[in-house]
Amino acid sequence: MAITPPPERIWWNLPVARSELIWIIVAFLWGLVMFSGMVYWHLEGEQNLSNEAYRITPEAFLEKATAMVEQHQVREDSGMPVVHPPPGSDVYLVARLWQWWPIIEFEKGQSYRLHLSSMDWLHGFSLQPVNINLEVHPGYDMVVTITPTDSGEFGVVCNEFCGIGHHQMIGKILVTE
Amino acid sequence: MSTFNHRVCPATGLRIHKSAENLIKANAFVSIVFLAVGGLFGLLVALTRWPGVHILPADWFYLALTAHGLDVLLVWIIFFEIAVMYFASAVLLNSRLATPRWAWVGFVLMLVGAAITNVTVLQGNSSVMFTSYVPMQAEPNFYLGLILFAVGALIGCFVFFGTLVVARDEKTYQGSIPLVTFGAMVAAIIAVFTIASGAIVLVPTYLWSLGYIGHIDSLMYRTIWWAMGHSSQQINVAAHVSIWYLVAAVVLGAKPLSEKVSRGAFLLYIFFLQLASAHHLLVDPGLSSEWKIFNTSYAMYLAVLGSMIHGMTVPGSIEAAQRARGYTKGLFGWLRNAPWGNPAFSAMFISLVTFGFLGGISGVVMGVEQINLIIHNTIYVPGHFHATVVLGTTLAFMAATYLLVPLVFQRELIMRKMAMWQPYVFGLGVTGISVFMMGAGTLGVPRRHWDISGADSIIKFDFPGAAYLMMGLNGMFAVLATLGGIMFIVVVVGSLLFGKKTGDEPLKGLTMETATEYGSMKHPKIPGTLVLVGVFFVSFILYYFVNWKYLAEVWPLR
Numbered sequence: 001m002a003i004t005p006p007p008e009r010i011w012w013n014l015p016v017a018r019s020e021l022i023w024i025i026v027a028f029l030w031g032l033v034m035f036s037g038m039v040y041w042h043l044e045g046e047q048n049l050s051n052e053a054y055r056i057t058p059e060a061f062l063e064k065a066t067a068m069v070e071q072h073q074v075r076e077d078s079g080m081p082v083v084h085p086p087p088g089s090d091v092y093l094v095a096r097l098w099q100w101w102p103i104i105e106f107e108k109g110q111s112y113r114l115h116l117s118s119m120d121w122l123h124g125f126s127l128q129p130v131n132i133n134l135e136v137h138p139g140y141d142m143v144v145t146i147t148p149t150d151s152g153e154f155g156v157v158c159n160e161f162c163g164i165g166h167h168q169m170i171g172k173i174l175v176t177e
Numbered sequence: 178m179s180t181f182n183h184r185v186c187p188a189t190g191l192r193i194h195k196s197a198e199n200l201i202k203a204n205a206f207v208s209i210v211f212l213a214v215g216g217l218f219g220l221l222v223a224l225t226r227w228p229g230v231h232i233l234p235a236d237w238f239y240l241a242l243t244a245h246g247l248d249v250l251l252v253w254i255i256f257f258e259i260a261v262m263y264f265a266s267a268v269l270l271n272s273r274l275a276t277p278r279w280a281w282v283g284f285v286l287m288l289v290g291a292a293i294t295n296v297t298v299l300q301g302n303s304s305v306m307f308t309s310y311v312p313m314q315a316e317p318n319f320y321l322g323l324i325l326f327a328v329g330a331l332i333g334c335f336v337f338f339g340t341l342v343v344a345r346d347e348k349t350y351q352g353s354i355p356l357v358t359f360g361a362m363v364a365a366i367i368a369v370f371t372i373a374s375g376a377i378v379l380v381p382t383y384l385w386s387l388g389y390i391g392h393i394d395s396l397m398y399r400t401i402w403w404a405m406g407h408s409s410q411q412i413n414v415a416a417h418v419s420i421w422y423l424v425a426a427v428v429l430g431a432k433p434l435s436e437k438v439s440r441g442a443f444l445l446y447i448f449f450l451q452l453a454s455a456h457h458l459l460v461d462p463g464l465s466s467e468w469k470i471f472n473t474s475y476a477m478y479l480a481v482l483g484s485m486i487h488g489m490t491v492p493g494s495i496e497a498a499q500r501a502r503g504y505t506k507g508l509f510g511w512l513r514n515a516p517w518g519n520p521a522f523s524a525m526f527i528s529l530v531t532f533g534f535l536g537g538i539s540g541v542v543m544g545v546e547q548i549n550l551i552i553h554n555t556i557y558v559p560g561h562f563h564a565t566v567v568l569g570t571t572l573a574f575m576a577a578t579y580l581l582v583p584l585v586f587q588r589e590l591i592m593r594k595m596a597m598w599q600p601y602v603f604g605l606g607v608t609g610i611s612v613f614m615m616g617a618g619t620l621g622v623p624r625r626h627w628d629i630s631g632a633d634s635i636i637k638f639d640f641p642g643a644a645y646l647m648m649g650l651n652g653m654f655a656v657l658a659t660l661g662g663i664m665f666i667v668v669v670v671g672s673l674l675f676g677k678k679t680g681d682e683p684l685k686g687l688t689m690e691t692a693t694e695y696g697s698m699k700h701p702k703i704p705g706t707l708v709l710v711g712v713f714f715v716s717f718i719l720y721y722f723v724n725w726k727y728l729a730e731v732w733p734l735r
Contacts, residue, residue: 167626
């Protein structure tokens with residue numbers, strides 16, 4: 001029994017049932033399939049992280065974001081600047097207690113280099129209802145090249161706990177046709 | 178014969194030393210107190226996230242969520258694991274416990290540490306969640322309490338290792354240690370790694386909170402914290418799988434089909450589980466895909482393989498025992514005639530099935546490097562780990578408690594009807610919690626979030642109606658799970674206080690007769706288990722590929 005010593009001291013020499021052996025082989029092969037799945041998607045899939053990231057101070061990141069806002073602001077919404085950066089350009093989204101700044105307007109089907117960084121604590125970039133979720137750190141500039149394929153209004157919900165105002169931290173991304 | 182003070186268990190014939198018995202009782206009792214406290218906080222959290230109820234204000238919600246995570250995920254589970262380790266070493270090996278004094282020192286340190294951290298959280302300035310990610314800062318005592326608790330747990334691990342040495346030296350058993358003890362040893366080895374990682378991350382964080390260290394990198398913190406945080410869940414897996422084998426052996430006299438396979442699967446845990454830190458960092462900046470792919474797969478899924486093996490060998494050993502006892506009708510006669518009215522068995526079997534189907538499959542799928550993009554930090558994540566830690570670990574520990582009450586506390590269970598229903602009520606409640614949280618998570622609902630309606634925010638986002646519905650259902654099933662939890666506490670504490678003392682009579686409902694010859698000696702037929710494993714495998718494959726399809730519909734990212 002499982003609560004008594006095994007029948008032989010060297011348990012490695014005990015026999016293995018055939019049904020167990022078959023399952024071990026099947027499960028092992030399935031593990032290899034799942035492992036290859038990630039490698040395959042990395043080479044062929046459309047949704048992969050670039051792993052492009054830089055160390056940056058919050059001040060330097062905010063400076064870049066402010067420069068982008070000054071250059072590409074098109075209007076204001078809810079007291080927040082709305083920027084319409086040119087396709088292919090570097091776009092900066094600032095995460096801070098408790099807002100995503102600024103509101104960004106993309107064009108459908110165009111690609112943008114989206115930079116994410118936090119000014120203070122950890123934040124979670126959660127683009128809804130598309131459902132893309134990224135961890136946003138202070139001191140790291142994370143770059144993802146993103147290509148919106150739907151138009152409309154999207155929410156950026158914070159999904160990493162960031163203190164008492166966490167649930168108020170909602171931003172906006174617009175995608176025009 | 179040992180000269181130490183001991184008694185002989187009438188049901189099992191095992192020698193139980195007084196020193197070990199008292200420590201098992203103390204650790205198990207304290208663990209159950211913290212289960213009650215932490216469970217209550219969990220109910221408040223679920224009721225707040227039920228949009229129609231929304232019971233707590235924001236500050237209390239985040240406080241309750243911090244306390245819930247600490248008390249159940251850490252304190253309840255580790256205290257109970259210490260009890261399991263002492264049971265699996267001293268009792269199962271017929272031995273005295275090594276250095277009971279040090280074991281008491283460890284116990285007191287854990288208790289004091291847990292109390293300090295709880296009080297600090299309740300004071301209100303340390304609502305930093307269980308994970309306490311820097312640069313968010315808690316009061317220094319928050320970290321101090323955790324460090325003391327970890328030191329106490331580490332002492333417990335070494336008392337366990339010491340007991341293995343003592344038992345071997347004093348020749349209290351023949352041959353190798355039993356499988357359950359082997360599993361507990363695996364848990365203890367992983368625990369040492371876990372606590373070492375905890376020390377590396379928490380000691381500097383404590384110094385930082387006191388002002389002696391200026392800066393702690395948030396990415397480094399998350400990497401090392403999860404070397405503790407996820408590995409601690411692997412302690413749970415090793416411990417609760419051991420309990421599956423324990424319950425199958427005690428209740429049904431089941432033997433492992435093959436000692437080699439079951440122990441080999443445990444060894445896979447030691448070799449590969451610690452890579453699990455990566456699961457939490459799949460969408461963090463600054464880590465390469467090669468690192469993520471290798472680590473998140475536990476080295477090509479070799480640790481997952483370990484769990485898949487146990488998922489077959491545990492029900493397989495039960496089937497073999499039942500068939501040897503004469504329940505040979507059809508594919509599932511052995512299962513129909515299992516002791517479903519014995520809460521130790523039903524809790525163990527529900528734990529086994531739900532851990533595999535809900536916790537295991539969802540865990541592997543969300544740990545795929547790219548699929549994590551559509552799941553990270555949504556409420557899918559707590560949905561997953563309520564299936565692993567509550568259905569898997571907690572329910573298995575409840576099963577073990579139903580054995581400890583008569584065997585170690587020497588009390589008969591009172592309110593047997595309520596005890597009989599308890600695993601079903603609790604199991605159904607937590608299954609609902611898991612399923613509906615995972616459902617809401619696929620709709621993007623964030624975890625650790627007071628109000629998804631965004632009523633207080635300047636910019637609004639409307640989650641779909643189905644998300645609100647599922648959060649409501651999550652709340653309702655949490656009430657059911659709480660009812661199951663209260664039933665457990667009432668039965669166990671009631672039995673300890675008012676249960677009839679068990680004398681030298683053999684116990685009812687605990688069969689220890691071994692079902693003749695099979696197991697490692699011969700190759701028993703287990704067709705029913707093979708069908709169950711087949712159903713599991715097909716579900717796994719389907720769910721895996723469905724999630725790739727979901728991912729493929731998301732905006733392209735490079």
